[in-house]
Amino acid sequence: MAANTKMKDDNTVQVRELIDQKKQKKSFANLVEKAIPFFLFIITSISIFTTIGIIFTLLTETIEFFKRVPILDFFTGNTLEPLSQDPSFGVLPLITGTFFSSVIAIIVAAPIGLMSAIYLSEYASDRVKKTIKPLLEVLAGIPTIVYGFFAFTFVTPILREIIPGLEPTNILSPGIVMGIMIIPMIASMSEDAMSSVPNSMREGALGLGATKLEVTTRVVIPAALSGIIASFVLGISRAIGETMIVTIASGSSKNFTFDITQSMQTMTAYIVEVTGGDAPAGSTIYYSLYAVAMTLFVFTLIMNLAARYISRRFREEY
């Protein structure tokens, strides 16, 4: 007891001394304290300046491209033959390629992702949930190149058994596989949105004699709709930007077609192809890269803005 008190006293004395000592050294710490916000601001600016830089480069090179190829020809032309003697630069084949692959992907991913989310959020026990969610994350972590040859060597052969006319490279197979790739993202984001709907709302509906399904479809999904739509749109954005899968499994024919059993090229795959070959800097084909990249960028931007608008319109505030 006595020892204890003594120790306490010692302690107090020491602490005071330590604090005093520390105060002497404070000036450097003060400097750090003041410098930190400035330092963090610089770090944050890096990403902003990078973005501005990228857009600036895209813009200047795109403008250069449109000096050589009229903008109307680019957006309305349905032949893309950059390497022919008399090259033509119509972007429509790439737009249809991107459009079809993304639409197929979302048709696959939205229902499966949403239903998985419903199962996980409303029906699965905690134990099942704890097992399945990490598995989904593993699926999301598979490199896209693996999905690419999965589409080419596994899905396409199976599809060719079912659809006899299917070409060895086609837009359908990578579309489906991209859908599989974005399922985990949609499932996981939609599940988060649905799980964050307060239980009191489920109870309110159950208390009125609603079945579990009615609670899910008429209360939980509407309340989580903005999150669900956001997950769909992010899924589409990923599909639009996805490169490897389509490059491998859809080939590089610049067909302007609405037939999904044929090979099509997407905007991303075109960029891969052209940068992979040696497009001499300063050539029209070199500048076309930037015009396509710019188009891709604008597409994704429009998607994201649309998503924000839609999710705000459908938001149910609680």
Added chain:
Amino acid sequence: MSILLDYQQTSDHTLTKKDLGNYLPVKKVVYDTQDLNLWYSDVHALKDINLSIYEKEVTAIIGPSGCGKSTYLKTLNRMVELVPGVQTTGTILYNGKSIFDRTLKVEDLRTRVGMVFQKPNPFPKSIYENIAYGPKIHGIRNKKVLNQIVERSLRGAYIWDEVKDRLHENAYELSGGQQQRLCIARCLAIEPNVILMDEPTSALDPKSTHKVEELIQELKQEYSIIVVTHNMQQAARISDKTAFFLNGEVVEYDNTNLIFNNPTDKRTEDYISGRFG
């Protein structure tokens, strides 16, 4: 009006007898609880509950927090089963039929027995849609009929005048007290027989509380109401019968005026006079 008079006559007449065993009920029993026990995994939350709840009365359930009031209420519409690991023994008869009967669908029970929660929980939809939700899930689609139901229910909960010009605004723009009356209206929309209320005014200001209490008084002409409250003055003001719960048991159950003026059990007396809880 005549219903009210009839009611007061009969209740005055019956509310004199102290021993409920000898009680000759003029009123019908809606809920008959027999030897009910309930466990949350290992927690024995309700112990040998025996309680008869009468039609078109307000039955108050009082007791210190954690004594099982909410649990009992949620057992009556089987909402308690949403908690994993809940086990019950004993019987609860609703209008003479066991609510645990395999052939009975919980949804049907909950359609007959409405519930109002402690914290107002409107759906994040418009005021109109909140009321129409119940009728809609039970298959009523006709717009005209729905309009009528919405108006009647909102009038029934005495909130019509406050919201009639803003039926399509989000329910979360209402004040807490209005939200709670909206939830009561939502409950009325499917015309239940019984309304369970779990501390319906504990999240409300005194003025809203007063309105809800008045509303309960009105509603008992047509509905049987079971209300959990930790506010003893409230129980005394609004209820016909009061059950005092303690540690998962019913210590005493009787006419409200007897419970408050002449309790039989020492523990009831202590609780009511504020000596614990």
